[in-house]
Amino acid sequence: LSSYRSAAVIITQRLAASEPMFTEANRGRLFVMLRHPIKRVVDQFYYRQMATWESGFDPNLATMSLEQFAASDRLVENFVVRSLVHKVTTDVTKDDVDLAKEILRQKFVVGIAEWFDLSVVRFE
Numbered sequence: 001l002s003s004y005r006s007a008a009v010i011i012t013q014r015l016a017a018s019e020p021m022f023t024e025a026n027r028g029r030l031f032v033m034l035r036h037p038i039k040r041v042v043d044q045f046y047y048r049q050m051a052t053w054e055s056g057f058d059p060n061l062a063t064m065s066l067e068q069f070a071a072s073d074r075l076v077e078n079f080v081v082r083s084l085v086h087k088v089t090t091d092v093t094k095d096d097v098d099l100a101k102e103i104l105r106q107k108f109v110v111g112i113a114e115w116f117d118l119s120v121v122r123f124e
Contacts, residue, residue, distance in 0.1 A: 016086055031123050032104070034080065035113040044076075045069045 010028070012018045022028050035043075048054070049061045058074060069075055076082070078092040084100040085092075104110055111119025 015083060030108045031111065032108045033111045033113050033116070033119060040079070041070065041075060042066065
C-alpha cells in the first residue's frame with residue numbers, strides 16, 4: 001500500500017479492484033461520471049458487436065437486434081448499482097438501489113457525461 005501513496009490520480013472502471021489502495025490513513029476522493037443507463041446499454045450493444053479485440057467480444061451479438069440484446073442474458077442490467085454494492089450474479093433489489101444511491105451521495109462527487117463540461121467544472 002505504501003507505493004500507492006505516490007499516485008495523484010487513479011482512473012478505473014472497477015472501483016472494487018482499487019479498494020485496497022484506500023484506508024483511514026490513505027484516503028481518496030472519488031469522482032464519477034455517470035451516463036444515462038439506456039444510452040450506456042445502447043452504446044455497449046453496438047460496441048460489443050464490433051470489438052473483436054475485447055475479451056468480452058461475442059460474435060453472436062452481430063446478428064442480434066438491439067431489442068433481442070435487451071431481452072437476452074448478455075445485457076448487464078444495473079451495472080453501476082452492481083459495481084457499487086458488489087453484486088454480480090443475483091438480482092438487484094430496491095435495497096441495493098437505495099444503498100448504491102447512498103454510497104454515491106456520501107462518497108462521490110457526481111458528474112453527468114451528457115453535461116461533461118459542467119461536470120468537470122464541478123470537479124474543480
